[in-house]
Amino acid sequence: MSGAVSATPLLSVRDARVGFSTVRGMLRAVDGVSFDLQAGRTLGIVGESGSGKSVLVRSLIGLVGSGSGAIVGGEVKLDGQDLRGLSAKDFRRLLGRDIGIVFQDPMTSLNPVMKIGRQIGEGLRLNRGLDATAAARRAVELLVEVGIPEPERRAHQYPHELSGGMRQRVAIAIAIACEPKLLIADEPTTALDVTVQRQILDLLQREQRERDMAMILITHDLGVAAGRADDIMVMYSGRAVEMATTREIFRGPRMPYTEALLRSLPRLSDATHTRLSAIPGRPPDLARRGTGCAFAPRCTYRSGRCEAEEPALVREGGRGFACFHPLGGGGGASA
Amino acid sequence: MHWLARQALRLAVVLFCVTLLTFLIVNILPGDVATAILGGLATPEDLAGLRADLGLDRPMLVRYFDWLGSALSGDLGRSHRSGEPVLQAIADRLPVSLQLMIMAQIIAIGIAVPAALLSVRRPGGLFDRLSASAAFGFLATPNFMLGILLIYLFSITLDLLPATGFSPLSEGLWDNLQSMILPALSLGLIEWTVLMRVLRSDLLTTLKEDFILLARAKGLPPWRVLLQHALRPSSFTLITVIGLNIGGLIGGAVIVEQIFALPGVGRLLLGGIFNRDLILVQGTVSFIAVGFVVVNFLVDMLYAVLDPRVRHVRFRS
Amino acid sequence: MSASAAEPATVARRGRPISWTLALPLAWVALVVFLAITADWIGLPDPAAQELILRRKPPSAEFLLGTDNLGRDMLSRIIYGGRTSLIVGICAPFFGFLIGGAIGMSAGYFRGKVDLLAVGFIDILLAFPTLVLALTFVAYLGQSLFNVTLALGILSIPAAARVSRANTLAWANRDFVLAARTIGASNWRILTREILPNLLPPMFAFWLVAVSVIIVAEGALSFLGLGIPAPQPSWGGMIADGREALDVAPHTALIPAAVMFLTVLSLNFLGDVVRNMVDPRRSSL
Numbered sequence: 001m002s003g004a005v006s007a008t009p010l011l012s013v014r015d016a017r018v019g020f021s022t023v024r025g026m027l028r029a030v031d032g033v034s035f036d037l038q039a040g041r042t043l044g045i046v047g048e049s050g051s052g053k054s055v056l057v058r059s060l061i062g063l064v065g066s067g068s069g070a071i072v073g074g075e076v077k078l079d080g081q082d083l084r085g086l087s088a089k090d091f092r093r094l095l096g097r098d099i100g101i102v103f104q105d106p107m108t109s110l111n112p113v114m115k116i117g118r119q120i121g122e123g124l125r126l127n128r129g130l131d132a133t134a135a136a137r138r139a140v141e142l143l144v145e146v147g148i149p150e151p152e153r154r155a156h157q158y159p160h161e162l163s164g165g166m167r168q169r170v171a172i173a174i175a176i177a178c179e180p181k182l183l184i185a186d187e188p189t190t191a192l193d194v195t196v197q198r199q200i201l202d203l204l205q206r207e208q209r210e211r212d213m214a215m216i217l218i219t220h221d222l223g224v225a226a227g228r229a230d231d232i233m234v235m236y237s238g239r240a241v242e243m244a245t246t247r248e249i250f251r252g253p254r255m256p257y258t259e260a261l262l263r264s265l266p267r268l269s270d271a272t273h274t275r276l277s278a279i280p281g282r283p284p285d286l287a288r289r290g291t292g293c294a295f296a297p298r299c300t301y302r303s304g305r306c307e308a309e310e311p312a313l314v315r316e317g318g319r320g321f322a323c324f325h326p327l328g329g330g331g332g333a334s335a
Numbered sequence: 336m337h338w339l340a341r342q343a344l345r346l347a348v349v350l351f352c353v354t355l356l357t358f359l360i361v362n363i364l365p366g367d368v369a370t371a372i373l374g375g376l377a378t379p380e381d382l383a384g385l386r387a388d389l390g391l392d393r394p395m396l397v398r399y400f401d402w403l404g405s406a407l408s409g410d411l412g413r414s415h416r417s418g419e420p421v422l423q424a425i426a427d428r429l430p431v432s433l434q435l436m437i438m439a440q441i442i443a444i445g446i447a448v449p450a451a452l453l454s455v456r457r458p459g460g461l462f463d464r465l466s467a468s469a470a471f472g473f474l475a476t477p478n479f480m481l482g483i484l485l486i487y488l489f490s491i492t493l494d495l496l497p498a499t500g501f502s503p504l505s506e507g508l509w510d511n512l513q514s515m516i517l518p519a520l521s522l523g524l525i526e527w528t529v530l531m532r533v534l535r536s537d538l539l540t541t542l543k544e545d546f547i548l549l550a551r552a553k554g555l556p557p558w559r560v561l562l563q564h565a566l567r568p569s570s571f572t573l574i575t576v577i578g579l580n581i582g583g584l585i586g587g588a589v590i591v592e593q594i595f596a597l598p599g600v601g602r603l604l605l606g607g608i609f610n611r612d613l614i615l616v617q618g619t620v621s622f623i624a625v626g627f628v629v630v631n632f633l634v635d636m637l638y639a640v641l642d643p644r645v646r647h648v649r650f651r652s
Numbered sequence: 653m654s655a656s657a658a659e660p661a662t663v664a665r666r667g668r669p670i671s672w673t674l675a676l677p678l679a680w681v682a683l684v685v686f687l688a689i690t691a692d693w694i695g696l697p698d699p700a701a702q703e704l705i706l707r708r709k710p711p712s713a714e715f716l717l718g719t720d721n722l723g724r725d726m727l728s729r730i731i732y733g734g735r736t737s738l739i740v741g742i743c744a745p746f747f748g749f750l751i752g753g754a755i756g757m758s759a760g761y762f763r764g765k766v767d768l769l770a771v772g773f774i775d776i777l778l779a780f781p782t783l784v785l786a787l788t789f790v791a792y793l794g795q796s797l798f799n800v801t802l803a804l805g806i807l808s809i810p811a812a813a814r815v816s817r818a819n820t821l822a823w824a825n826r827d828f829v830l831a832a833r834t835i836g837a838s839n840w841r842i843l844t845r846e847i848l849p850n851l852l853p854p855m856f857a858f859w860l861v862a863v864s865v866i867i868v869a870e871g872a873l874s875f876l877g878l879g880i881p882a883p884q885p886s887w888g889g890m891i892a893d894g895r896e897a898l899d900v901a902p903h904t905a906l907i908p909a910a911v912m913f914l915t916v917l918s919l920n921f922l923g924d925v926v927r928n929m930v931d932p933r934r935s936s937l
Contacts (some may be wrong), residue, residue, distance in 0.1 A: 123553040123554065356780075477888075529836065589783060
């Protein structure tokens with residue numbers, strides 16, 4: 001269960017839970033997720049919308065909290081420090097210095113009425129104690145770094161004057177401004193044109209390597225995680241259903257849901273007109289969950305047991321999966 | 336600049352119609368200035384003579400364009416009663432009315448903005464519910480009633496402030512403020528409720544935006560997130576409502592000037608109405624309407640200053 | 653057809669206890685309406701009868717709410733004043749909504765030049781501060797119950813036109829209207845049979861708000877001495893009279909003020925409830 005690895009992980013999450021109380025009852029958006037992330041590594045969190053991946057990560061850094069009516073539980077440690085025990089002030093300081101975040105849609109994640117340079121410099125002034133001139137100078141340097149032409153002019157513009165891809169570059173500049181140890185990218189390319197998606201992912205990967213940051217890359221697209229993440233955690237209905245290195249996942253998934261996700265990806269090796277298989281059915285309603293495995297209704301391998309009890313995440317070697325009928329390896333025995 | 340030109344043209348058309356409508360109301364509706372001046376005992380000949388003296392016997396449209404012509408050159412005519420130039424009469428009293436309305440607006444915004452900010456820190460919390468109830472109560476209080484209550488409380492019961500009378504600024508700032516604070520409160524204490532509701536609702540919408548999350552992720556403390564990131568993008572409806580409410584504020588000023596005996600434009604207008612001083616009423620109402628339209632126009636322009644997106648759309652296309 | 657709009661569940665969903673926030677305002681308004689209707693038959697003293705020896709008496713067993721500057725019975729004057737307020741408050745918006753509604757519906761339905769003209773007309777009316785326009789109208793029409801109602805009715809035209817125009821625009825493109833048009837229904841028929849019924853719920857909610865606004869406006873006119881002429885009681889006029897004796901007999905101003913406050917407050921409460929039933933999206937405001 002502990003998943004003990006040699007070095008202390010940069011980020012350690014144990015039994016994270018997020019619930020929202022709604023008129024229809026308690027909605028468990030995240031239900032007992034644990035994982036570790038080493039410095040310098042990239043974890044891809046993959047799942048359909050509503051699987052709880054964004055809520056999980058936002059709750060870790062306090063962006064989903066008591067203010068929004070959520071009930072948050074579990075243990076989160078960054079560099080060995082327990083984040084839940086911090087005072088609000090200390091937590092904000094840590095958040096600003098050590099964690100950077102890039103959101104999905106740069107149309108909405110940048111303040112529409114504040115100049116770009118100031119939005120980048122704001123964190124620097126607050127967390128690194130730079131004065132206004134120094135922050136402005138550093139903001140321009142950061143714009144250069146994320147590949148924005150004419151950085152001096154751009155720094156004095158408002159977000160609406162930039163294209164979507166440019167805006168996402170600005171958002172990345174804001175995220176890395178304070179040299180964070182952990183960079184969170186929440187579907188950073190979903191809202192962008194296909195042509196710029198790759199550039200943004202490349203930029204994120206380059207920054208992550210050069211600065212030796214740990215990165216969490218949240219995506220609904222296994223293909224996006226494929227070339228960028230060292231490890232992948234697949235989430236379904238608020239739970240982690242499979243965890244493994246990217247290579248292992250692509251070599252042979254253990255959880256039928258992961259397999260289904262893989263099958264919905266286009267492959268170069270496929271014949272030109274091979275149909276992509278969509279996963280039948282819809283993601284479950286979080287507010288009315290039955291007793292069994294949440295994926296069972298859509299699963300081709302389901303048995304009576306799948307509908308009666310919920311499989312726990314089983315660890316096997318370095319990887320883990322939550323399934324009574326795992327694919328590949330010989331059932332439940334060690335590999 | 337195309338947008339500006341269109342707006343200016345629209346402004347001109349509205350102003351023309353507004354003055355014409357004023358003229359029609361004042362001149363079509365019954366009520367005779369000659370009878371009002373000379374009293375019920377005057378002979379028909381006297382009345383006819385006076386009408387001719389005042390130029391009231393000419394066709395209405397001729398009189399309107401006459402009036403409009405001189406109005407455009409800054410001459411609003413002379414009061415039938417006092418013989419004082421109307422424009423001069425308005426100019427003399429305008430500072431009082433402006434001071435009243437500006438002070439009221441400052442009070443209203445000064446209460447509304449902090450109240451809205453404190454409300455949205457915990458929506459549904461104690462402060463939110465208290466301020467919502469207070470707003471509901473003040474909203475049901477007509478300004479003439481509030482004026483009376485304030486006089487009763489501060490002048491009669493507590494004996495702190497004068498009930499009526501005006502001290503001009505030339506007699507000292509303190510005296511002037513003392514005579515203006517209750518009138519301004521009578522207006523401001525009602526106005527803030529609307530502003531607070533609008534701002535609160537917009538703030539709640541803004542606070543759900545991703546850029547607010549990003550601001551929090553930068554480690555900004557909650558009050559800086561509110562003031563530096565949420566307030567400005569939430570204030571556009573507020574500006575519109577402030578503009579729209581100026582109409583109500585002007586009406587309120589008429590009443591409040593009457594209650595507190597302040598020599599403002601509103602009292603000038605009321606005097607004109609009671610005395611059937613056509614030219615004075617026509618001039619004052621037109622002046623108020625024009626002022627109102629122009630202020631609304633300026634408020635519209637203020638958008639562009641506050642919202643760079645609007646500036647972009649309007650001034651580049 | 654829009655039966656769901658009237659579901660009482662919407663009220664409950666706001667989480668307000670229906671018990672007193674709805675019952676108290678309703679009871680107060682009902683009381684004011686009842687007294688205004690039955691004023692002539694419940695043995696009230698003449699509201700205009702002066703008794704100068706008994707002037708400015710505080711509330712007592714004989715005069716439940718005291719007497720005013722001229723020794724007139726305050727309770728009687730308040731009840732008759734309520735009648736004035738209600739007549740003006742109910743009729744003026746009704747008149748405004750009749751005309752404004754027609755303007756708004758034709759603007760929203762026919763669009764084009766009709767719309768442009770209507771919007772222009774509304775813009776012009778809105779270019780005047782409301783009270784100033786009302787003052788001018790009443791001053792020149794002459795002071796009477798009818799003229800005050802008429803003037804305040806004219807002032808509610810723009811608001812009514814806006815609400816009905818916006819709603820007509822929303823309804824005019826619905827499938828059932830297009831269907832009616834394809835089977836050859838006349839414009840008049842479509843407007844009255846298809847669109848008007850859908851306009852009534854929002855208009856009713858708005859009318860409730862208008863009633864309290866107009867009651868306040870009538871109060872303001874009377875307060876300035878430009879409302880209902882003198883001997884006839886009205887709340888605004890009573891407050892203005894009471895202002896003279898605020899230091900010696902504050903009840904002469906404070907009692908009518910309290911009555912007016914409660915009435916307007918109650919109407920606002922009811923208007924809020926109805927508006928939330930008609931348009932649940934607004935409930936956050």
